[in-house]
Amino acid sequence: MQADVAQKKRSFWLKHLYRWHWISSAICLVGMLLFAATGLTLNNAGHIESEPVVSKKSGQLPELLLPRLQQKQAENAPLPKVIADWLAGAMAIEAGGRTAEWSDDEVYVSLPRPGGDAWVVIDRESGVLNYELTERGWVSYFNDLHKGRNTGLAWSWFLDVFSITALVFSITGLCLLYMHGSGRPATWPLVAMGMVLPLLIAILFIH
Template identity: 60%
Template sequence: MDKSSDRFLEQKRRSFWLKHLHQWHWISSAICLVGMLLFAATGITLNHAAQIEARPHVVSKEGQLPPDLIRELEQGGGAEKAPLPAAVRQWLLSEFSVPVGEQPAEWSADEIYLSLPRPGGDAWLSVDLPDGAVRYESTDRGWISYFNDLHKGRNTGEAWKWFIDVFAIACLVFCVTGFFLLHMHARNRPVTWPMVALGVAVPLFLALVFIH
């Protein structure tokens, strides 16, 4: 009676943990599924970046600020780094279709320079002072470069950084719950721990022997 009772309690505990581990395992896998596909695919493209041909597309634009905006820039000078005035940003959006935002530009006596990096490309904008000549250049390196920069978190902004943090936590939950599920099923699957050991040994061997 005691043995059967202990067996019943053990099975009940096992069922409890299996239920919750499976639940967290599938929830975390659902959260990080698309992210895993993205990071796995871009891991391949980054690893073979030298073999993947990139054809940057460069767009250049030139324009002339109206006199009232030039005066506003001259009055707003003084700081080495400061955002462009709102009226100038609105003019750039309407004339060049360039959303500048409130990121700081580099101000000097004869020029204002604004770097506009983004995933998959770069851009810059300069305003000559005091004549108000505007030059803009944008370089687009294509979709592969775009997704590679998402992988690296390069010039992606705060929202994407938060996504990477949430994605990383979901991956940790997925891996930890997977490990405990392996542990609970290992009794009926003898190859479990040799496969886990192989997964540890192969990258460790490569790192110690081939990476210097």
């Protein structure tokens, strides 16, 4: 009787562990492939050559919008919405909601992005604007996704969900190892090596 109870309990946990293990692996599969690949590119960034591509634009703010630009603003206030909308529609420059640096003569908006950088500066008196975009290529883009650099709130949420899912995948895998480890003598030495090796490298070779 006790053996039957133990077997049912084991079957119950195996069923649920397998279920959560494959569900979590399916959810985080693409993310794990992306982060593994970008881990290699980040670790070998010095060996991957890329030439930044710089493009520039210049333009003139419509006279009707100049009074909005010339109004007194807080030092780090964003651009007025009407000006940000004009930049997006006429110049394909997305500056809405970004912190701007206001001085007596001009307003400067930094527009960092994954894999590149950009900025726009507008003369407050004349409305003359200059825009510069630097693109560092796809490798830099995916490296910045890995680091969560300048990726916005939605990607930050994705990273949190991915991290939780990866934890579920790892923990359920460890539990499955525990339940099947008795029949595989090499299981725990391999687990121990996976734990001890990074620690030894950090102690011996990282100063």
